[in-house]
Amino acid sequence: MKIAILAFDHFTDIDVFLPWDVLKRVNEFFPKHDWEVKIVGTAAHHTSFAGLTIPMMADLSYLEEADAVLVASGPGVQRLIKDDAYLNKLKHLLDPDRQLIGSMCSGAILLAEIGLLKNRKATTYATRLKQLANYDVEVVDEPFVQTGNLATAAGCLSAVTLAQWIIQTLAGVDIAAKCVASIQPNGAPLDLPRP
Template identity: 50%
Template sequence: MGTTIALVVFDDFTDLDLFLPWDLLNRVRLVGGRDDWQVKIVGTEATHVSQAGLRIPTTGFVEEAVDADAVLFTSGPRVPALIEDGRYMNRFSLSPERQLIGSMCSGALFLAKLGLLTGMEATTYPTRRKLLASMGAKVVDRGFVENGNVATAAGCLAGQDLSAWIIRTLADQAMVDSVIDSVLPVEQMVITK
């Protein structure tokens, strides 16, 4: 049985919030030789358009997140409206008891709306701090916050920490090291020495 990670997108998602984890998480298969490792992009349509205007195909629908071993929510300017859309939010039936559930920047609002951050430390993009706090999270100024099987990251490059958390939990630290080593500037790489 394999490992599946679902990356949740929607129109106007933040590009780097998808593409950095997409690349790093896929390196488990590409660099680490894990043929049982699958990364999916899930949405509500066959394609979604990023904030920068890039149209990308999805590989599944958001309802498939229920079966994933890990689910990551991207961010973007439409998140506040999406969390108020009951029909959209009801499409997610997630379980932190059996899944890793994480978010990038304003994606933390999805986790809060799903009741996963109440009374817990969490981080988000600075412009969404007040809204996240009003939803019951204890907002902290850190790039990455882990609460067991739930994690939040803030600042697009914190996607590296979020991806490493998933890889470490679902594979191991050695795989994290191999994946990160494969993207370092060449003078810092261990694999080439």
């Protein structure tokens, strides 16, 4: 399976690295499982909102071959929704009929901008709920919303639920449960929503 995490300049760090970590645990626990996770973008490197510059593992063309795509969030989304060339690429590379497509927080705005959330229920970070409502989207104030092959998550810790949804759909419930259990605090597991 090929999993892509879409990053860009001024992405929110935890919304890339938390799901990256959980998704990569499939390889740790099940090394024979055919599981590839790549962070992709338009440049060789992208810099997060907190100032961390990281290398990309593939360019946007990788999105087309991915079995699942996770769209990051961050202030950079506001620039990207005005970039027609970028949006046009996403429209042609993403296909919810054959891919799982999920977004973290304001990443939902990108999905809405290219029409993937039209007439669907979706969520986003609290400060972007009104903006998401400007697209023909039924906006709900929930941590995780999934309809078919599309899912949106809101609040950084919901990245765990988004990653769990991808793992359980593509690799199975048992594998997903083991990956999520491996990051829970001892003695006081987080009460996260389940996909």
